[in-house]
Amino acid sequence: MAANGAVLTIDLDAIVANYAALQSKLGDAELGAVVKADAYGLGIAHVAPALWQAGCKSFFIATPREGVGLRQLLPDADIHVLDGLLPGWEEIALAHGLVPVLNTLNEIGRWSRLCRDQNDKLPADIQVDTGMCRLGLTPENVATLATDDGTLGPIAVDCLISHLACSDDAANPKNEEQRAAFADIAARLPHRRASLAASSGIFLGPGFHFDLARAGVALFGVNPTPGKPNPMSQVIRLQGRILQVRSVDAPQTVGYGATHRVDHKCRLATVAIGYADGYMRSLGNSGIAYIDGHKAPVVGRVSMDLTTLDVTDVPENLAQPGALADMIGSDNPIDDVAEKAGTIGYELLTRLGHRFQRTYVGGGAA
Ligand SMILES: Cc1ncc(COP(=O)(O)O)c(C=O)c1O
Structure with missing residues (x-):
């Protein structure tokens, strides 16, 4: 008998099945995986390679440190750092090929200058706040940026991101308000991929899918549709x-x-x-x-x-x-x-x- 009092069994096949189930709901849109906080506590060293094998190419983590760890596991993955670009994080992003999610005009300005200095259009995401008051550009920031092509010009803008506040409550009118605000911003700011939905947002319908969804908790078996039967496999x-x-x-x-x-x-x-x-x-x-x-x-x-x-x-x-x-x-x-x-x-x-x-x-x- 093992010398531990408790046993945690993590079913990687169930995570892969959940990835496939969510991807099939998305149709042509891409499914990225959110694996911050050690893959929601389940062990990124096991979870991320299993998702990569399942076809996942885009991964989201919170901190540059998490990004550095993930880069060692997945040399070829797209790794996006949600916490943004505090001063000093540029070097880490460059050294490890991490894509920062730029959350403020200051971060965008610093990344833009870096791209100019490096003479390289480096990829970065931009997060816009459509109703969380948490991270991302305010509507005023978006207006400023939309009329200033000098700042964004040097950057290869990859994902334009926003996050839904109430997506686990399908009837909440805030979902549609945020979707409409995001679609409006997406028409005004350059980007390669637009990304609004996390796990629950995927179940709000195709209008919420845009180019890329960022699923975390549903991959790990938590019900993304509270109040309805859980469509995910238990992990x-x-x-x-x-x-x-x-x-x-x-x-x-x-x-x-x-x-x-x-x-x-x-x-x-x-x-x-x-x-x-x-x-x-x-x-x-x-x-x-x-x-x-x-x-x-x-x-x-x-x-x-x-x-x-x-x-x-x-x-x-x-x-x-x-x-x-x-x-x-x-x-x-x-x-x-x-x-x-x-x-x-x-x-x-x-x-x-x-x-x-x-x-x-x-x-x-x-
Ligand atoms: C910006 C962002 N996107 C996506 C996710 C993934 O959310 P979920 O675990 O609900 O899929 C999170 C999780 O906190 C997040 O903060």
Whole structure:
């Protein structure tokens, strides 16, 4: 038996299947992959090569440092840095062939000067803000830029990017407002590829597809269409190992703060997984685990390394020290667990810990 208490299984074939499913929805538009934050916690060293093999050519990461790491894995990929171009990042972009997503007029001006100095039309993306107030050019910046061809002239503008604020809510009128604003800007600024949709945006219809979609979370099995059945394949299975089982037949309380009271005969199993592993503390008294398909609710608080399950309804021979309990799996998929934790699948994925035994299956995984 492995010397780790918990096992995280990551199905690379499911990621590749999700890539293909999203690409087929896009028709002729291209599908890029967002693999920031270590591929949403799933391990960029495994995930990015599997996506490259599946035909993905354009990758988006957040920081130049992530870009440098990805360049080592994928020498020929298009790598786009969403965080932009802080002073000093130019050299990193040049040395590693990274495409910065320019978010301000200052960044555009500096990249333009660099292109002139290098006597080379270097590629860069431009992000425009159509309703997030987060990153990207304001409408005033766009107006300035659209009438100033001197600044953009030296740059090979690749992607013109914007990001949707409410794409997981298909009925929200803000989606169409942003789409129309983006189409208007795309008609005014030069670019090779226009890109608006992330995972959920792909499901808003062809009007949102433009030339390139940037999918992250849906590749990793999170439902991009909340409230409707999940069209994606489940990618992760998280199992915690039972360390100890006890029978309780007198009134007792469970865990820190004595937040769960047992006053009937029951069996409790203590599992080696806790909030230090990303099994969130908010799952105390709300999470549900499964052992061989049998339900085992989390009782008491989740502590750093340990979680207690009520295994009264699990056959005794299955709930034994060494046995594995599904904390996230086919009976309790990531979106359900996230909802019980009061968060979203994105946060659950990116908080997955590092002391699991990580097992990659499919995708040519070793
Ligand atoms: C600019 C941008 N594009 C695309 C994505 C991918 O989004 P999703 O994971 O919802 O597909 C993100 C994620 O945060 C983002 O910030």
